[in-house]
Amino acid sequence: MTRIKYCGFTRIDDIQAAAQLGVDAVGMVMTRKSKRFVDIDQAIALRDAVPPFVSTVVLVMDDDAAWVDEIVSRVRPDMLQFHGTETDAECAAHGVRYLKAIAMGEGEGALPRLRAYPGAAGLLLDGHGLGETGGSGQRFDWARMPRDLAQPLVLAGGLTADNVAEAIRTARPWGVDLSSGIETSPGLKDRAKMERFLAAVRAVPSA
Numbered sequence: 001m002t003r004i005k006y007c008g009f010t011r012i013d014d015i016q017a018a019a020q021l022g023v024d025a026v027g028m029v030m031t032r033k034s035k036r037f038v039d040i041d042q043a044i045a046l047r048d049a050v051p052p053f054v055s056t057v058v059l060v061m062d063d064d065a066a067w068v069d070e071i072v073s074r075v076r077p078d079m080l081q082f083h084g085t086e087t088d089a090e091c092a093a094h095g096v097r098y099l100k101a102i103a104m105g106e107g108e109g110a111l112p113r114l115r116a117y118p119g120a121a122g123l124l125l126d127g128h129g130l131g132e133t134g135g136s137g138q139r140f141d142w143a144r145m146p147r148d149l150a151q152p153l154v155l156a157g158g159l160t161a162d163n164v165a166e167a168i169r170t171a172r173p174w175g176v177d178l179s180s181g182i183e184t185s186p187g188l189k190d191r192a193k194m195e196r197f198l199a200a201v202r203a204v205p206s207a
């Protein structure tokens with residue numbers, strides 16, 4: 001079974017719809033570099049709308065450690081997801097399990113970074129380039145998904161209901177993550193797109 005995370009929520013109705021449809025995790029972006037940024041009060045309201053057994057993940061990107069600590073103490077996400085040049089020690093410093101996003105958009109340069117986060121609960125391989133923000137719909141060559149890493153790998157970048165079956169068959173990820181492929185505009189999710197994507201993932205036979 002391929003796990004599914006939908007990311008970049010800004011509206012309570014959308015996050016509730018995603019949970020009702022059956023996603024495993026929902027993400028909120030809390031770096032001010034993002035068009036999908038939510039502040040602490042919005043994030044608390046969104047988190048409170050998430051039912052049991054659905055994980056909440058907060059995304060940051062080269063943000064101040066004090067800001068990340070405030071997120072941890074007030075929003076209390078199940079996991080953090082780091083999108084910048086943070087080191088393994090910096091990611092671990094907040095006392096919360098974390099995913100590290102790896103920018104696959106710059107080709108072979110990404111390979112050393114895949115082995116630089118032994119403390120991460122999982123790695124999220126995204127299609128954008130180093131230093132660029134995510135959520136931009138950029139994909140990478142799914143055949144580049146590594147096969148020899150111990151950590152669970154999450155595939156992200158440019159996934160849609162139309163291409164996710166091929167992506168899963170090629171990359172064999174632990175989970176998939178997307179944002180723009182289920183939106184009408186940044187931060188505004190579309191229920192029909194969320195439903196179609198879930199059905200497309202569920203239709204792929206497990207390995």
Ligand SMILES: O=C(O)c1ccccc1NCC(=O)[C@H](O)[C@H](O)COP(=O)(O)O
Nearest residue numbers: 007034133134135137157158178179180
């Ligand atoms: O979504 C953002 O605006 C964002 C900003 C800064 C860093 C990361 C960001 N999003 C990361 C995500 O988790 C996206 O879901 C992931 O990049 C996939 O996005 P998409 O290609 O739009 O499906």
